[in-house]
Amino acid sequence: MKIIEFLYPEYTNIYGESYNLEYLKRCNKEIQVLETHVGDTPKFIYGQADMVYMGCMTEDKQEKTIELLMPYRNYIINAIQSGIIFVVTGNALEIFGTKIIGDEVMSDDKIDIRGLSIFDYQSVRHMKQSRHNSQYIGNFDGLIMLGHRSQYSFCYGDFDNYFIKIYKGIGMNPDTDREGVHVKNFFGTYSLGPYFIMNPPFTKYILRLLGLKDDLIFEKEIMEAYQYRLEELRRTI
């Protein structure tokens, strides 16, 4: 049995992210998804998870999630170094950086939130500006990756450990073609929503990384949709 830990689903599931795990679970009966709720101790710190997943959250919940995970910061570092799989999507990526700064809707005050400082980048929120929406096509380890971002913030840093090399669209901010974070088996991307459904070749990669067969449920249909979207994005980005 392979255990996937869904960290704080009441916070980190605002754009259909739970379907990432629902899809994986339906691909292979060996997968069990366990939810860790706010107030519970994360399972990965006891080595009880093969993979940890976190999705998008509201800006307010980013701060709360940092508070929840800060006591486990060293455990997270050790878990990454020991090769536990982490898949982190959307603005969940930001909490692993050094800090989150910028503005907020309700006042003219500036925010300055200390991050988990596991990776060396910081993010800047622009809550009073229009939301940024874009798509990307990129490459990871020979796989063509597709992504969709919808956000008020960008990350800034060197991104030496980037996940995806973007060749259409933008990376962690409009001035870089480096997208996400990839350290050992930690995969983080700003792309949100059902990332595994958008990227079936990567889903197969993760299944193999989990030591499982890489058959997908509705494989023909999901690959057709992926190819069609890829061609469409090649034409339109």
Added chain:
Amino acid sequence: MFRFYVALWASKLMLAFYTLIKQPKTDLPGLLASKICPDFLSYIHKPALTITVTGTNGKTTTSTLINDFLKSAGLTTSFNEWGANMQAGYSVNLLRGVNLFNKPKVDCSILEADELTLDENMPKIKPDYILVTNICKDSLRRNGHPENIYNHIEHTLRILGDKTTAVLNANDPISSELGKGNRRIYFGMADARTNPFVNLGKDIAICPRCGGKITYDYRHYRHIGKFRCENCDFKTPHPDYMAEFTDLNDRTMTISGHEYPLISDTIFNAFNVLAAVAILRELGYRENEISSFLSTQKVTDIRETCVEYNGIEYYTFAAKSQNVSAASTVFEYMAKEPSDKDVVLLMDEVQDKNHPTETLSWLYETDYEFLNDPKIKRVIVGGHMYLNHKLRLLLAGVPEDRIVAVEDEADIPLYVDQYGITKVYVLYETDCVTKALNMRDSIVSYVKEGGRK
């Protein structure tokens, strides 16, 4: 002020021109006014009564009911009824309400208002009332998440202070928390026994005050219901206007002992009527006047139409793509509506031509599972997202032989059943009313010409 008067006269002239060519429903004069005088909304005179209607779902229906009632009661009104619910639309609305010397010439302005930009514009307009129908999951591309919308509306109410009354949905655990610094009026509904389905995505996951678990004594739909937190005193506020009995089949609702007709058999429209009654009663109108008016009303044609041919009713039915809450609620209605039917999905937004993959996220928050119902004989989907819809329907458990997915929407009529059903619903994105009507008519034409062999 000189700039303001130049803006006023120029935009008045432009509005007169568009009225002359029979295109009065345009926000171009409003754009011109704001370009000449960026603070146009602050300077233009407002009538004695200004009512803003905002919220994720139900704005158009609720504001139309309020406007049409006030007109029927003899008031003159201005209303941005053509869907321009941002700055330019407000400018044209208020422009219609003043003369060339900026003197009010209407009794009342009804402003249907976008939630996200509310705090940019309403502090300039200073409405007497802001009615919030609800806050639900909406397009993530524009609105992000419900907490973001809450913040924008609350920011507006804080700026306006106690001179603006907030009219709020007591059954909504999100928007009922708004306006702590304002006078608040609540409308609410007792258990209407709607037996709501459980939704895949949650509009609100935890108590906004303490983070505890929210439980319900009953739900009407989605997160709307009688709620309470298990850890703190957060609960449904006491409604000032309580629908103690709602019968969707008979289309009646009893509010504070008086029976009102409903405009449709859907729970979300029952809430729209309730919200309108609450504010009209608050304004002092009598129950009999309001119920008499409501008996003449139906859902606006831009939301629902029907034609009948050869024993089958062909509907267009607004569902709002990318608006997770609206689409899921309509899918639930499709499952509960007792007829055998085909459902056509025309849910791709026009804007998606430039954002072709955006819609993937909303597909996996929307309850396609509700379409897996034996009364729905066939789900037919077309357009550039057809493969994504097909995959989502398969994952939702809809049998493959009940799914038709075609790239070219023009092929859809070929696959609509002509036997074994009594209704066909064309569900469409609200920006695409004409497209939906054309599809409905194409389906009917195809049947008239002999249809599928």
